[in-house]
Amino acid sequence: MIVSDEEDIPGLVRLVEMGSRDGLQNEPADVSTDDKITLIRFLNETGLTGIEVGSFVSPKWVPKMADSGEVYDRIEKRVGVSYPMLTPNLRGLEAALEHGVREVAVFGAASESFSQKNINCSVAESLDRFEPLCKQALEAGLAVRGYISCVMGCPYDGPTDPAKVAEVAARLDAMGCYEISLGDTIGTGTPLETKRLIRAVSDAVPVERLAGHFHDTYGQALANIWSALAEGVTVFDTAVAGLGGCPYAKGATGNVATEDVVYSLEQSGIDTGIDFDRLMAAVDFASDIVGREPVSRVGRAVRAKRGA
C-alpha cells in the first residue's frame, strides 16, 4: 500500500512503542510498578501494535527494570499486539520463558568502543553470545527482534561506517531476527546520512525487515523517519511524550516522541492505526508520572492550545 497520490511513499506504517522500557529506564523519576502497568493500559488503548514492556537484565545493572517480570505478568496482552522484552543474555531468556513472553529483543552495537564500554566485549563477541540465545528462543517458538545501536554515530568513536552496520545487521538476520531496528543512539544522524545508511544496510538485509529507531537529540528524528520512509522502511520505534533522555548529553532529548510521528504521518495521509486523542491521553499520563511536560512539540502545542 502506498499513499495514493505520492507513489514513492508507503501508506502504512507500524510504530513500536519504546516509552515503557527505553523511555522510563532513562528518566530520572522513579516510576512505581502500578504506574508502569497503567501506562501500558493507556498505550493499549491507542491502537499501537508493538509495546516494549521491559528488560530481563540484572537489577544490579538496571535497577529501574527490576519489576519488568511483574509488569509483564500483570498487563493485558491484546491479540495482534506484540509485547517484546529485552533479553541481553541466556539468563534473561530463561526469565522470559518463565513469564511466558512471546517476543524477545537482543541488542548489538555498530561501534567497538560503545560495545566495550557498555557490555565489556567486542561487537563480534556480543554477536557470538546472541547465537545460542536466538537459537533457543526460536526453538521455543518466540519471535526475536534485533537492535543495533550507534548506527550513525558513537559517543566515543564519532561517525559510524554504514558498512559496519550492514555487517552486524546481516549477522542478526542470519540468527533469525524477524526485524532489525537501526538505532541512532546519540541522535546525531541527518536525513541524507539516513538515506545512505538504509541503502547500505538494505543491500545486506531486505528493507522490509528493517526498522528505524531515531533519537531526537539534535532535532533530526522526524526528518530522518521521512528519509527512511522514502527508502521503503515502514517500521519505526518511538516513545510516548518523548520519554527517556540522552545519557550522553544531559538535559537533551532522547527517543523521538510517538505523538510527533503520528501527527506527521496521519496528517500526511499515512495510516498508523493509532488514535491521536487516545495517544494524547497516554502522553498526559506519561508526563504526570515522570513529573514534567512532554518534550514533544506536538504534545506541548496540543496541551498549550487546550489550556488556552
Place this chain on the structure above:
Amino acid sequence: MIVSDEEDIPGLVRLVEMGSRDGLQNEPADVSTDDKITLIRFLNETGLTGIEVGSFVSPKWVPKMADSGEVYDRIEKRVGVSYPMLTPNLRGLEAALEHGVREVAVFGAASESFSQKNINCSVAESLDRFEPLCKQALEAGLAVRGYISCVMGCPYDGPTDPAKVAEVAARLDAMGCYEISLGDTIGTGTPLETKRLIRAVSDAVPVERLAGHFHDTYGQALANIWSALAEGVTVFDTAVAGLGGCPYAKGATGNVATEDVVYSLEQSGIDTGIDFDRLMAAVDFASDIVGREPVSRVGRAVRAKRGA
C-alpha cells in the same frame, strides 16, 4: 549545484534569518536597542546572507519594533548580505527610503479570516494596497520580498487550499517580488502537505523564486524543509535559538531554529555558508537577551555537552 551522490537534492541552500525581527517581536522579553544591534553583529559573523532587521510599522501596533529605524542605522551592512525591513504600507516604505534601506518585505495571507483579523481587510484588498507600494519600491531601486502567511493552515479557517496560495503568490510575483516566502504560520503542515503545496505553487511561480518559512510548533519544520528541498526550494527562513513563540499556542515553539537547520544540512553535505561555531555564539547571546534556553534541539544538545 547538487549534492554529489544524491542527484535530486540541491547542494546549496540560503537561509534568511528571522530571529532579529519575527523572533524578537514575538518574545515576551523586552530587548534593548543595543542588544538588538549586538545580536545582528553576532549574526553578521556567522556567514548568513540575509538578516531581517525590523519593521516600519506603527509603534502603536507593534511597540517592540519602534526602534527598528535606529537599529537599521547602527548595524554594519556587509557587502553580499541583505537586511530586509518589513513595510506593511506606504508610510512604512517612506520610512524605509529615509533610512536608506535596500530591501523591503510585504506580508500577504492565504486565509481570509486571518487577513481580516490581522489587518482588517480581505486578501484581495491587501494585495491591492501592495501594488503601489511595490511599484514605488522598485522604482526607487529597492528589492521587494513577499511573504504569504497561513500557507498550510489558519488558526481560524483550518487547512489552506494550495490553489489559494498559488493565486496569492502569482499576484506578488506579478508585482515584482524577487522571492516569495511561504509561511506555515501556525506550524501545522506536514511533509507530504508541503510537497503538494510546493508543487501547486510552482505551477504559478518558478520554484527558484520560492522560499520556505516553517514554524516548528508541531515539530514538522525540519522535515518540511527536507520535503521542500526535494522539490527544488533552496531558500528557507529560520530564527537563531528558535526566537519567537507561537501566538496561537502560548508556550509552544515558533520559527524553526537556524542551528537545527544548519546542523542538518551541513552534516548531510549541503552548503549553507554558515559557520556553526559562530552560529552557536549567536545562539548563546540570543538566549541571554531573552532570558531562556534555546528551544532548538541542537542548541540544547550542544550546550548540554559543553556543560558536561
